[in-house]
Amino acid sequence: MTRATGRQDQAERSYSADVVVVGGGPAGAWTAIAAARSGAEVILVDKGYLGSSGVTATAGTNLWLIPPDDELRDEAMDRRERIGGGLVDRGWMRRLIEQTWETLPQLRGVYAFPSDDDGVERRHSLRGPEYGRAFRRLVVRAGVRVLDHSPALELLAHSDGSIAGIAGVHRQPITGFPDATSPGMSYSIHTGAVVLATGGCAFKSHLLGCHTDTGDGHLMAHEAGAELSGMELSCYYTLAPARSTMTRSMSYLFGTFFDSDGNELQLSPDPAVRNEQIARAVVAGPLYTRLDKMPHEVRDRMRSVQPNFMLPFDRAGINPYSDLFEVTLRPEGTIRGVGGLRIATDECMTSIPGLFVAGDVASRELVAGAVSGGGSVNSAWAMSSGTWAGRGAARYARSAGRSGKRSTAPGDTRPLGQAGLRPSDSVEHVDLRSLVRAVQAEVHPLEKNYFRTETTMRRALAELDDLWAMVSRHVRGSGLDLVRGREAAAMVAHGRWTYTAACARVESRGMHRRVDAPTSDPAYARRLAAGGLDKPWAAFQDVPTPLAPLRVIDGLTPDSPADMPVLEGQSS
Amino acid sequence: MIEVVLSDRCTGCNRCVEVCPTNVFDGARNVIPVIARHDDCQTCFMCELYCPTDALYVAPHCDGTTEVDVEALVKSPDLGRYRRDSGWGRWRHEDDHDNESWRMTEIFAVAREMLGAPEPF
Numbered sequence: 255m256t257r258a259t260g261r262q263d264q265a266e267r268s269y270s271a272d273v274v275v276v277g278g279g280p281a282g283a284w285t286a287i288a289a290a291r292s293g294a295e296v297i298l299v300d301k302g303y304l305g306s307s308g309v310t311a312t313a314g315t316n317l318w319l320i321p322p323d324d325e326l327r328d329e330a331m332d333r334r335e336r337i338g339g340g341l342v343d344r345g346w347m348r349r350l351i352e353q354t355w356e357t358l359p360q361l362r363g364v365y366a367f368p369s370d371d372d373g374v375e376r377r378h379s380l381r382g383p384e385y386g387r388a389f390r391r392l393v394v395r396a397g398v399r400v401l402d403h404s405p406a407l408e409l410l411a412h413s414d415g416s417i418a419g420i421a422g423v424h425r426q427p428i429t430g431f432p433d434a435t436s437p438g439m440s441y442s443i444h445t446g447a448v449v450l451a452t453g454g455c456a457f458k459s460h461l462l463g464c465h466t467d468t469g470d471g472h473l474m475a476h477e478a479g480a481e482l483s484g485m486e487l488s489c490y491y492t493l494a495p496a497r498s499t500m501t502r503s504m505s506y507l508f509g510t511f512f513d514s515d516g517n518e519l520q521l522s523p524d525p526a527v528r529n530e531q532i533a534r535a536v537v538a539g540p541l542y543t544r545l546d547k548m549p550h551e552v553r554d555r556m557r558s559v560q561p562n563f564m565l566p567f568d569r570a571g572i573n574p575y576s577d578l579f580e581v582t583l584r585p586e587g588t589i590r591g592v593g594g595l596r597i598a599t600d601e602c603m604t605s606i607p608g609l610f611v612a613g614d615v616a617s618r619e620l621v622a623g624a625v626s627g628g629g630s631v632n633s634a635w636a637m638s639s640g641t642w643a644g645r646g647a648a649r650y651a652r653s654a655g656r657s658g659k660r661s662t663a664p665g666d667t668r669p670l671g672q673a674g675l676r677p678s679d680s681v682e683h684v685d686l687r688s689l690v691r692a693v694q695a696e697v698h699p700l701e702k703n704y705f706r707t708e709t710t711m712r713r714a715l716a717e718l719d720d721l722w723a724m725v726s727r728h729v730r731g732s733g734l735d736l737v738r739g740r741e742a743a744a745m746v747a748h749g750r751w752t753y754t755a756a757c758a759r760v761e762s763r764g765m766h767r768r769v770d771a772p773t774s775d776p777a778y779a780r781r782l783a784a785g786g787l788d789k790p791w792a793a794f795q796d797v798p799t800p801l802a803p804l805r806v807i808d809g810l811t812p813d814s815p816a817d818m819p820v821l822e823g824q825s826s
Numbered sequence: 827m828i829e830v831v832l833s834d835r836c837t838g839c840n841r842c843v844e845v846c847p848t849n850v851f852d853g854a855r856n857v858i859p860v861i862a863r864h865d866d867c868q869t870c871f872m873c874e875l876y877c878p879t880d881a882l883y884v885a886p887h888c889d890g891t892t893e894v895d896v897e898a899l900v901k902s903p904d905l906g907r908y909r910r911d912s913g914w915g916r917w918r919h920e921d922d923h924d925n926e927s928w929r930m931t932e933i934f935a936v937a938r939e940m941l942g943a944p945e946p947f
Contacts, residue, residue: 302847312847312870314927333945368925376928382926383875383912403849425849440888458868460888465868466847497887499869504930507937547940552933558926559933561911562871566886569904687865734849 265421265442271297271399272651273644274420274445276406276471278304279311281613282325282451283389285356288530288644290396297443299400299422301405301466301737304390306583308453309589310633311386312463314560319353319358319378327351332378334631338623339764340779341484348622350631353564353638357404364388380633381561382463401428404441405737407670408671409448410472416654417478417608418667425734438733443690444667446651447608449643450475450595451636454614455748457697458690461492461584462499462562471615472595472751474822476785477670481596481605484616485748485784485792486755486766488591489534489703490626491533496540496580498566505556505563505574508548512578530767533583537700542578550820581750585698586750590626590763596783601646602639605676608650612636612643624764672726673735673787674743679727686731686738691747692721697749707770708760710752715790718753721746731737747787755784758792801818829866829883829894832905833858835881842873842882864891871908878915880906 273289275282278300286298300307307686320330325344331347361367365388393400402425410419421442452471456464492501509564509754511519519535552576556563567574567617588594594617598605602612605777613636623633672678694715697703725746730741759777759782762768784792828850831842836858843853847870849927850857852862861867874880883899885892886927899905937943 302849303845305869306872306876307847308844312872316930337945368923368928370928379927379930381912381925381927383872400843423903426843434939460869463847463868463870465866497889499888504933504937507934507941524944528941552936555926555929557911558913558922559922559929560927561923562908564911565884565908569886570905715928 265422265440267439267441269297269441269443271443271445272294272655273297273447273449273647274299274443275451275644276420277308277318277453277613278302278390278400278402279308279453279613279616279636280385280389280633281453281615281640283393283451284637284640285449285610285612285644285647286393286398287360287389287396287452287614287624288641289648290393290646290690292648293390294648296396297445298393299401299404299406299420299443301403301470303402304393304400305386307463307466309463309467310460310636310748314380314382314385314798315376315629315633317358317637318351318630319354322352322355330405330598332415334621334623335821337625337764339625339774340623340739341619341764341781342346342623343620348639349802350621350634352632352642357637357641360392361385361388364391375480382496389756391461394693399439400590400776402426404428404487405735405740406452406470406474407676407740408669409478410442410444410667411478412667413607414725415479417448417533417606419738420448420474421671423736424738439592446654447647449612449647450615451612451640452615454591454594455743455745456585456589457694457749459587459694459698460494460495460499461586461589462501464589466728467589467614468741469612469744470740473740473747474671475595475604475606475611475615476671476747478609479607480606480609482592482593482751482784483596483781484619484755485588485751486759486782487594487619487624487764488588488593488752489706489756489767490586490590490765491583491700491704492586492590493532493581494574495574496565496582497568499584499822500519500563501584502560502563504560505545506543506581508545508552510541510546511535512542513538514542519597521657524662529719533700533704536583537579537705541582544576545574546576548575550558574623583700585703586626587752589614590628590632592622592624592627592658593752593784594618599646600642600645602767603646603650608654610647610650612640612644614641624766626765669825671740673722674725674729674731674739677726677730681730682728683723684724684729686729686735686742689721689725689742693742693745693749697752703752704767705769705809706756706767708757709770711757715750715753718746722750722787750790751784751786751792754786754790755792756783758782758794827864827869827889828861828873828882829892830883830896830899831859831861832881832883832896832900835879837879839878841876841878845876846873865914874908875912875914877909880909891899
């Protein structure tokens with residue numbers, strides 16, 4: 255299998271494989287499984303631990319799982335088209351539904367699908383920690399080498415711009431080598447293809463499990479030349495008890511809400527309107543609730559439906575069904591948002607040869623539209639896009655290997671990381687925690703990011719521009735601070751893409767809510783690309799959504815990257 | 827945030843060091859882990875879930891340190907509660923802790939009917 259070459263280059267440890275997968279949530283896991291089953295040697299690296307990292311493993315998820323029945327599938331797609339603000343693609347939705355149905359049964363044997371009262375197996379809902387444990391087993395069984403606690407910091411490229419691997423740092427000792435690694439040891443992995451499955455970015459918002467999801471993959475890919483899309487669709491917020499991370503929102507449908515004067519809120523039955531009313535009430539704040547409308551038979555089962563839901567209440571001595579408690583809204587950014595890296599092929603390759611994306615790091619406009627894919631579409635997307643990206647990356651790596659493209663010689667490649675790693679000016683001490691708090695102050699508040707206006711967003715952008723200047727010119731951490739510096743840079747970039755795109759979409763559509771342009775404009779029923787580091791940009795571009803029968807990487811010779819479907823207006 | 831590692835329960839297995847997504851602990855085989863980077867704790871409770879001896883306690887507040895009365899904690903049902911409700915470890919064969927996450931669909935349906943919502947959530 256994969257091996258440590260032990261050669262000394264800039265990195266203290268060097269590995270090689272056919273495919274490296276960055277990220278150990280469900281998308282990364284399914285990618286690694288698919289790539290390994292396609293015959294590739296695969297390494298999966300995670301910032302934390304494959305199976306417990308990220309927002310799925312720490313919670314649980316419904317799945318867009320629809321049986322092979324044309325009527326049911328059409329109905330599901332019709333509904334998405336109705337609510338998706340004109341941005342969905344029926345071909346991709348159909349493919350997503352088909353692939354998810356095909357992939358899910360692989361969990362049998364490692365995940366105990368429960369049976370309902372009639373003894374029927376129920377598979378459309380997955381408990382997070384059990385799902386994480388299950389996909390870790392599948393990954394290991396598939397022969398993938400897993401490097402936990404090994405955050406990736408940057409991509410490596412060949413001279414023609416195609417992707418050659420990644421570099422990162424081991425933040426815990428990695429066992430299984432004759433000489434164990436030590437914390438802070440740098441590594442590089444030379445591969446034929448890289449799949450980013452680093453998740454969305456919620457700017458460390460206390461959304462359950464989101465603090466590993468800082469947009470690192472978006473930044474790395476953009477440094478390689480990949481574009482983003484749908485970044486304005488990134489303003490979904492989820493209820494949680496104040497001061498807690500428990501963003502399990504289902505139960506709040508049974509809540510009675512009160513403002514600080516004790517007046518009961520009169521909420522609309524329409525969930526979209528209801529969410530906006532709650533957001534207004536949180537801004538006016540503080541907002542209180544009790545879940546008194548939850549039927550007793552549901553209360554009695556909450557601990558086995560969502561075993562973590564009661565943890566904050568038990569520990570704070572609150573009975574959520576009878577006591578009033580304060581609630582807040584936790585920002586989801588591009589996690590339950592939609593935006594991310596733009597896919598350029600049916601196998602989830604970006605416009606950069608050798609660079610693939612899976613899960614929330616990719617834009618989900620094609621399958622979710624302008625509204626949140628919630629847990630269900632996004633979970634199906636993780637499973638299916640991972641399967642496609644894994645197969646695609648394995649195939650790409652094979653073709654790269656045949657022509658001698660895969661390189662284990664570090665001299666043939668160059669590292670692409672800039673902000674936070676290679677400052678353009680003098681290295682200065684920057685308090686990274688303060689820097690992250692300054693980003694959060696611009697992107698978290700509902701007043702700025704949920705109720706959007708051009709004026710408030712331009713003001714936020716000006717602040718973020720200053721932070722970008724600081725992080726790109728002066729930050730270079732060492733050891734574990736290297737990771738913090740990169741995370742900070744990624745979050746600043748993410749915030750700037752978000753607001754630059756949100757300023758360009760001068761209308762309201764789906765979750766994107768412009769107080770100064772409250773209606774939808776048919777002229778804007780298009781996908782919006784974004785990018786740029788020193789100078790962020792956003793532009794409406796009508797690009798084809800690649801789907802079979804396009805087998806765009808078939809026949810690709812790695813020496814002809816010009817054959818790749820490079821998108822219009824790719825450079826900034 | 828993680829506040830307590832009970833040294834008389836901890837076996838030094840270091841499972842928490844391994845599974846913590848945000849690398850909060852410093853550990854070494856057969857040594858009781860140290861909460862080395864408290865600020866990095868994301869209050870996800872995964873360390874508790876994976877702890878085989880219920881030696882860990884994560885306070886409910888995610889935005890600062892909480893003083894914990896360890897004597898009262900040891901007598902409370904909170905230690906190991908997440909693990910028990912999840913049916914992990916020694917509770918995995920008890921019917922009371924079955925995985926009923928599939929009921930979310932019907933619970934959403936109950937809520938929808940109660941609210942008179944126009945579309946499924």
